[in-house]
Amino acid sequence: MREDTRTRIQEIALRLFTEQGYEATSLREIAEELGVTKAALYYHFKTKDDIVASLVEQRLTELDELLAWVRSRPRSPETRRELVERYADNIRATRHLGIARFLERNQTALRDHPTLIKIRERMMQLTSEISEPGAPPAERISHSLALFALHAGKWLMKEGELSEEEIHKACLEVAYRLLER
Amino acid sequence: MREDTRTRIQEIALRLFTEQGYEATSLREIAEELGVTKAALYYHFKTKDDIVASLVEQRLTELDELLAWVRSRPRSPETRRELVERYADNIRATRHLGIARFLERNQTALRDHPTLIKIRERMMQLTSEISEPGAPPAERISHSLALFALHAGKWLMKEGELSEEEIHKACLEVAYRLLER
DNA sequence: GTCTATAACCGGATAGAC
DNA sequence: GTCTATCCGGTTATAGAC
Numbered sequence: 081m082r083e084d085t086r087t088r089i090q091e092i093a094l095r096l097f098t099e100q101g102y103e104a105t106s107l108r109e110i111a112e113e114l115g116v117t118k119a120a121l122y123y124h125f126k127t128k129d130d131i132v133a134s135l136v137e138q139r140l141t142e143l144d145e146l147l148a149w150v151r152s153r154p155r156s157p158e159t160r161r162e163l164v165e166r167y168a169d170n171i172r173a174t175r176h177l178g179i180a181r182f183l184e185r186n187q188t189a190l191r192d193h194p195t196l197i198k199i200r201e202r203m204m205q206l207t208s209e210i211s212e213p214g215a216p217p218a219e220r221i222s223h224s225l226a227l228f229a230l231h232a233g234k235w236l237m238k239e240g241e242l243s244e245e246e247i248h249k250a251c252l253e254v255a256y257r258l259l260e261r
Numbered sequence: 262m263r264e265d266t267r268t269r270i271q272e273i274a275l276r277l278f279t280e281q282g283y284e285a286t287s288l289r290e291i292a293e294e295l296g297v298t299k300a301a302l303y304y305h306f307k308t309k310d311d312i313v314a315s316l317v318e319q320r321l322t323e324l325d326e327l328l329a330w331v332r333s334r335p336r337s338p339e340t341r342r343e344l345v346e347r348y349a350d351n352i353r354a355t356r357h358l359g360i361a362r363f364l365e366r367n368q369t370a371l372r373d374h375p376t377l378i379k380i381r382e383r384m385m386q387l388t389s390e391i392s393e394p395g396a397p398p399a400e401r402i403s404h405s406l407a408l409f410a411l412h413a414g415k416w417l418m419k420e421g422e423l424s425e426e427e428i429h430k431a432c433l434e435v436a437y438r439l440l441e442r
Numbered sequence: 443g444t445c446t447a448t449a450a451c452c453g454g455a456t457a458g459a460c
Numbered sequence: 461g462t463c464t465a466t467c468c469g470g471t472t473a474t475a476g477a478c
Contacts, residue, residue, distance in 0.1 A: 085443080101369040103284035106471065120444050122473070188282040188366040207417060217423055217431035224417045225410055225435060229402070236388060236405045242398055250398035254406060257442075258435075266461080287453065300456085301462045309454070445478070452471075460463075 086124045088114055093131045098182045102132070102189040129193060136195050139179050142170060143202040150209045157259070160210055160223065164255045167206075168230045172248065184231060203227075210259075219261065226258040267305045269295055274312045279363045283313070283370040310374060317376050320360050323351060324383040331390045338440070341391055341404065345436045348387075349411045353429065365412060384408075391440075400442065407439040 092113050096105040107128060111118045125131045146166060153159045171180045183199065190196045207224035215223075233251035242250075273294050277286040288309060292299045306312045327347060334340045352361045364380065371377045388405035396404075414432035423431075 101284070101372070103282070104370065107473090108470080116443090117445065118472085119446080119474085123443060128472070185369040189285065189370065191282070217418070217427055218434040221410070221414050221417055221428075221431050222435045222438070225406070225413055228409075228413060229406055232406055232409060233402050236402055237398070246398055247402075250402050253399040254403045254439075257403070258439075261438075288455090289453085297461090298463060299454085300464080303455070304461055443478105445476100447475090447477100449474075450472095453469085454467105455469105456467080457465090458463100459465100460461105 085114070085116075085120075089121060089124055089131065090135060094135055094178055094182055097132075097135075098178065098185055102186045132190060132193055133195050135179060135182065136193075136199065139176060139183070140195055140199050140202070142176070143199060143206070146170065147202055147205055147209070150206070155209070155212060160226075160259050161256060163206075163210060164226055164230070164252070164259065167227055168248070168252055168255070171230060180231065181234075222258045222261070226255040229255045229258060266295070266297075270302060270305055270312065271316060275316055275359055275363055278313070278316075279359065279366055283367045313371065313374055314376050316360060316363065317380065320357060320364070321376055321380050321383070323357070324380060324387070327351065328383055328386055328390070331387070336390070336393060341407075341440050342437060344387075344391060345407055345411070345433070345440065348408055349429070349433055349436070352411060361412065362415075403439045403442070407436040410436045410439060 089110065092110050093105070096109060096113075107118050107121055111121055114120075121131075125134065146163070149166070150159060150163050171177060183196070187196075187200075207227060210226065211220040211223045230251050233247045233254075237247050270291065273291050274286070277290060277294075288299050288302055292302055295301075306315065327344070330347070331340060331344050352358060364377070368377075368381075388408060391407065392401040392404045411432050414428045414435075418428050
């Protein structure tokens, strides 16, 4: 059962943008791999930026939800642990794992993209919700780092002898520890 | 006392590459800001890549030295603590702080640059030296993360009410803690 | 929904004068 | 050491046929 063209464009773009970077990937490459011409892409997306927008809008929504959730709860150790858990599940879900990697690797190239600006903003807000406002600096950095530890495992353990699942559990363990104290 | 042109090109390029990204920065922009024409740059550097090479070669040397040092010592908790301390001092030295930020932000765009490939390689080797080969995954991730914690502080505490020095000390504290256990 | 053709432009890079 | 002038190729994007 054939996927529609729009979805296939998104898949190819996501892969190339992640592997080579946004700027280094031309619409011609995307079109070529899809087996159509460059011009055909313009039927589906207004601009190159628009392809990015379509990829990351869902991720923004998820972060908004996560942020709303954490704000609906008391600032407590339990909330923080559950936030880490939810965030870990979120970036693990197959659909968004690719998006997360794409975002990690194109921060600079897409620094002016409206949706990306909002996503960065939400991440900053999330890291501020994960600490007490008056906490000492080291504690705040430590807590914030907990979220990034969940991303770090994948590219730290690179050509690993470890399974996906082992890395995931190890990252969670490190993240929880960063929340203590 | 006027700096020589070569040095000024490096300064401007470093700033623009860091702010906008390597690909988004054209030689025309660099030349314009310097007050010369694009063609004039080619007297000082063979290619755009060459400007990058001139910026990062010193950093590669430093990492090589750090790696040689850590390998000359026993794999012990003391060595690891001192490595973290040395690494922290290294990325704090004003000359290289800018280079470190440039490297962080252009990983994807410069994924094929020979010097950058070597730098990544050294970082991986450094993270492998900082753990016992047989250590459990969570410990290895935790130790590796210690080095990255030193980078993280700066962009986590963004529009900070904290001084440079406070952030530095807080980052070190978090890094040391990541080495324990 | 996809095509061809093309506009309009900008990128890195080079040749050769001064 | 810097200039002008130019080449060549690639880029996004549009117009209009099918």
